[in-house]
Amino acid sequence: MVRCAASWDKRWMVSGLVAAEEERKEPAAGERWLLFASSLAPAQPSPAQPILAHYQRHDARVQPQTLTTLSVSRHQPRRAVTGHPLAAGASPPPRHASAPKLHLTQLLSSPYTSHVSPLHRLLSAAAASGISPAASPGFAAEEYLVSACGLTAAQALKASAKLSHLKSPAKPDAVLAGIGLSAADVATAVAKDPLLLCAGVERTLAPVVDGLTGLGLSRSEVARIAVFVPGKFRCRSIVSAVQYYLTLFGSMDNLLRLLKRGFWLHGSDLERVVKPNVAFLRECGLHDCDIAKLCIREPRVLRIKQQRLQAMVACAKALCVPHGSGMLGKALQAVASTDEEKIATKVDYLKKTLRWSDSEVGIALPNNPMVLTYSKERLQRLSEFLISEAGLEPGYIAHRPAMLNYSLDGRLRPRYYVMKYLKENRLLHRDRDYYSAVALTPKVFMDKFICPHKEAAPHLAEDYAAACRGEVPARFRFT
Template identity: 65%
Template sequence: MLRLRSFIAARLLSSTSAAAISPLHRLLSAAARAPAVSPNPSFTVEQYLVETCGLTRAQALKASVKLSRLKSPSKPDAVLAFLAGLGLSRDAVAAAVAKDPQLLCASVERTLTPNVAKLISLGMSRSEVARLVSIGCDRFRTRSVVSKVQYYLPIFGSFENLLRIVERNSYLLTSNVERVVKPNVAFLQKCGLGACDIANLCLSQSRLLTANLERLGAMVACAEGLGVPRGSGMFKHALHAVGFHSEENIAAKVDNLKKTLMWSDAEVGIAVSRNPHVLRKSKDMLQRRSDFLISEVGLQPTYIAHRPVMLGLSLEGRLRPRYYVVKFLKDNGLLMRDPSYYTVVTLTEKAFMERFICPHKEAAPHLSEDYAAACNGEMPTNFRFV
């Protein structure tokens, strides 16, 4: 009988067909509720983990330590059948068991099945539930997972957002909602952030709701110290930019901005308040843009500081090609007025074509072709006039 259960469980894991699994799942669930089976001398946890669950020998050896009391495959067979019926592949089951071996000891009847039913009643699909099991298998075997999903859903806006965020920080399913998460949410809301802002921040700063409240306060203070007050439109972007970096790290980023772009403290403050994401730019990226914008285009550092969005635009795909188009037109007397460089690079592609390319098809028939080549990194030495 024990070998039969193990055989059936292994076969279930090789197929995720719900139609085929359902009657066998009921059979195995019934077996799990049957009187306890006496220990099987031939049953070894490590062998079961390898042959039935698909773990490697190394994984099985590590996992078996947490399953020392397991003397029979009865309960794990029922769990494996349940997971297969939910739609998890053999590889996904192996990953879940390796992550949380005690999942094999969970009660299908008292915990797993009720949790699935309640999550589906909240609107989750079976595939979403299966994904949640894969992410937070250690929490899925506790009943609190349902109430936590129910709490997070209005904040994150959708199950997809919830799952994406939990994938980045599974501690959301283990943290105490009352003592940790709710105070953090309340604090962020007092700072002027709505549910959508919090959800978007959590996608990039996954520890936002599980961090120590003091650490969260330090993060807010850092953003304000850079000249971005709470409640302002840029505040959420400033929180994203500073993240959980130390004061020393942020100071180093500010110092790099000053050196690379020749900015004063005041100009750094202006740039960061208008586009906090400049703090996230790498040294190499900033240096290449500084070399081009200041040394080649001839822009003044203060001009760039007041228009920091330029630093986030593609050097090869926008900043350089458009500069050479306008330079070509000016050098050949084809522009009536001299547009600002900021206007040139912030126009949509359609607007740029209509304003600077299309009107000059006759005078400069190769301009469109040369511009396209430049955007693809094939910068010609000179744009052709004829």
């Protein structure tokens, strides 16, 4: 019996040693990751390396007898485990019983083991010291933004905060390769919206690019949209939004002009805000081309609440702009950033500065509501020149309010000087209306008022060019 027990004990000890050796030769998944991560670690020693070296040296001194003791410990009460399994008087296991196997989890969980896994000890020591052996080196977002995206250091510092969750450049690289932007466009788009680098290429960007090109847009036009509204470019609803706005605005050029001015492309607002506003403006008599012009000048008009839009239309109609008039769009632009009280104050100033009566205001504003947007300084200078210097009647100006739109120094004053010079020298064969001369294009004005007098007034073209630069030539100084 003693011989059988001793024989069985030897087989049992050998089995335990073999199992333990196999486990030490084939590390667990966590240990394999640790070995891989340590191969990528920098050359300088980390706080965890002395701990690992210490326990590796300790493991080399572990005796086989200890493993045998551990293998029996799960069959015996904890206080009875003091040495050999037969020392406590325990009966040997049955002859045909299967030998117990040692597992790494059992070794790590046993409170009496002296052969503790190096990984387990390293994890415990690292946790106690605040070291995370599972932490990867991370993704240097700020450096990537500068080197790969062309951002300045200040832009990269600001944008990197939104990319702190990235662990590798794999997704940003895929985005930059798939979106096809130039280096300058990449820098502009990423600076506006760093999260563009996190967009899914297959799930989002590829369907967006395919959808936009399917609408007839070229790759360069798609790239311009990505630059102007990168935050909306990573939303698939942008395709339906672009399709609607192309129909409304008539051309891609108009849409790009809007995007450049900050127009907000968002599919979710299309049904809820934009389309109801467009329908209301159509009811007011505006055609799609008028709406497009209004949006180019005032991009936010389609995104405001309809209650505010209705108030704007009411305010425009209060200026005597009739329903369905072509001037309604300009009137809406004039009142978009103001209120009734400010409009009343500006009307009073017009009456005082340009010497208009109520009836003359009622004539001028419906034909040129944009005069409400002019500064007081500009109105004062126009009044001083047109009324005081040029001698025009306030009623003449009120019936021709478009002349207030022209540049005083670039058109109104120089052309007045030319006509005055020609009249003084009797070079005009008949009296010419001042406003008709002001309204001509530069080329037509040169053909009608400058070129025919090259022989009689050889310096006229030179003097006119100097006047357009803000100078007053001697020949244009009348007494």
